[in-house]
Amino acid sequence: MIKILMILLLLLSVIMVRQEALMNKVVNLPLGKNLRVLVWVFFLITLILTTIVVIA
Amino acid sequence: MPEIFDASKKEDDGLVEVKRLMASGKYKNDWGSLILSPQIKFESQNEGEKVIVLGRRHFITNLGWICLICFAFFVPFFWNEFPLVADVDNNVHFFLTILWYLSLALFAMQNFLLWFYNVYIVTDERLVDVDFFGILYKNINVTQIRKVEDVNYSQKGILSSFFDFGDVVIQTASEQRSDDVFGKGGEASPFTFEAVGNPNEVVRIISELMEQEEEEEYQGRTR
Numbered sequence: 451m452i453k454i455l456m457i458l459l460l461l462l463s464v465i466m467v468r469q470e471a472l473m474n475k476v477v478n479l480p481l482g483k484n485l486r487v488l489v490w491v492f493f494l495i496t497l498i499l500t501t502i503v504v505i506a
Numbered sequence: 507m508p509e510i511f512d513a514s515k516k517e518d519d520g521l522v523e524v525k526r527l528m529a530s531g532k533y534k535n536d537w538g539s540l541i542l543s544p545q546i547k548f549e550s551q552n553e554g555e556k557v558i559v560l561g562r563r564h565f566i567t568n569l570g571w572i573c574l575i576c577f578a579f580f581v582p583f584f585w586n587e588f589p590l591v592a593d594v595d596n597n598v599h600f601f602l603t604i605l606w607y608l609s610l611a612l613f614a615m616q617n618f619l620l621w622f623y624n625v626y627i628v629t630d631e632r633l634v635d636v637d638f639f640g641i642l643y644k645n646i647n648v649t650q651i652r653k654v655e656d657v658n659y660s661q662k663g664i665l666s667s668f669f670d671f672g673d674v675v676i677q678t679a680s681e682q683r684s685d686d687v688f689g690k691g692g693e694a695s696p697f698t699f700e701a702v703g704n705p706n707e708v709v710r711i712i713s714e715l716m717e718q719e720e721e722e723e724y725q726g727r728t729r
Contacts, residue, residue, distance in 0.1 A: 452601045459608055466616060469642070473623040476644065477636055478547040481536050485622065492615060496608055503601050 456500040463493045521714050524558060527707060539564040539671060539703030548627055548634060550648060559628040559711055561702040563621055564671035571617045575610055582606055626674075626699040628712060633676060635697050647696040652719045653679045654697075657712045659705035672705040673698055676712065 470489045474482040524542055527533055533542040544560040551557075582603045586592045591602065620638055627634040633654065635647040654676055661672035676697035702708055 452598065452605055455605055456601075456608075459605065459612060462612055465642070466612065466619070470619060472644075473619065473638065476549045476646065477623060477625055477627070479536070479622070479625075480545055481622075485619065489615065489619075492611060496612075499604055499608065503604070506597070506601075 453504050456496075456503045460493075460496050460500045463489075463496045467493050521558065521711060521718070524711060533704075537565070539701075540707065546627075548636075549646075550634070551629070552631065555632070556630045557627055558630060558715070559626075559708060561626040561628075561699055561708060562624060563701040564666075564669055564703045565621075566665060566669045566671070567701045568617065568621055569665075571613070575614050578606075578610055626702060628708070628715070630715070633697055633712070635699065649676075649678050649697060651712075651715050652723065654712065654716055655679055657709050657716075659709050661705065666701070669703075670705075671701050671703045673700050674702055674705045674708050674712075 467489050470486060474486065528542055533540050535541065536544070539562055541560040542558070544557055546557055546560060548557075585599060585602070591599070594602075620640075623636065624638055625636050627636070631651060633647075633649050633651065637645045637647075639645065656677040657674065659672045659674045661667055661670075666672050676699070678697060699705070699708060
């Protein structure tokens with residue numbers, strides 16, 4: 451159950467990365483780059499943790 | 507010979523309201539609810555079109571989900587109080603805690619992104635209302651300043667009076683059908699700047715732009 455939820459969370463974080471890029475395209479704000487980094491960091495952390503949980 | 511009309515002068519005359527507010531030194535913060543002359547670009551921006559105001563919901567409107575996250579942060583400290591969770595082994599406890607905090611982070615980031623990118627843009631030619639409803643659906647309304655008929659604002663409740671934010675409703679000549687009005691948002695007009703900071707200043711700036719546009723139309727100038 452937890453494994454499935456972690457994979458679902460990973461999918462949601464991928465969607466968020468893509469959506470952030472699209473939002474930044476619609477309105478290019480000065481702090482947009484920082485947010486992009488934040489979203490990517492979150493995605494990478496989720497990816498690593500999901501991998502650990504799924505393998506464990 | 508007297509000078510009747512000089513087209514080169516039209517772009518430099520700036521708005522009195524904006525100059526006055528800029529002189530006060532406020533409204534420069536990139537995280538703020540009302541930003542004057544921001545260095546931004548947007549998707550449908552025309553060449554030479556100047557962004558005068560960038561607005562978004564007041565930060566205090568995020569209070570609800572921030573409180574919810576603060577409360578949810580402490581839930582894993584009491585896992586053993588939940589009958590179903592108390593019975594599982596330590597490994598599952600650990601993974602459940604990771605899942606819980608990742609979900610919280612995702613929830614916080616999603617809400618933050620929606621707040622940050624739901625913006626209202628006033629340029630010297632147009633009004634742009636960018637609305638994102640959830641992370642998979644967006645609605646963008648654009649109108650020319652000359653099509654604006656009426657501007658008003660309302661402040662409801664204690665928080666809006668205390669922190670000085672409110673809804674700026676802009677009525678346009680066309681009866682535009684938009685998801686803002688008929689869909690999920692349920693706004694009074696497609697051009698509703700919801701919970702924007704210092705709504706009186708926003709109304710003043712838009713009114714001045716309307717006057718300027720009328721004057722230009724009267725003089726036969728077009729942008």
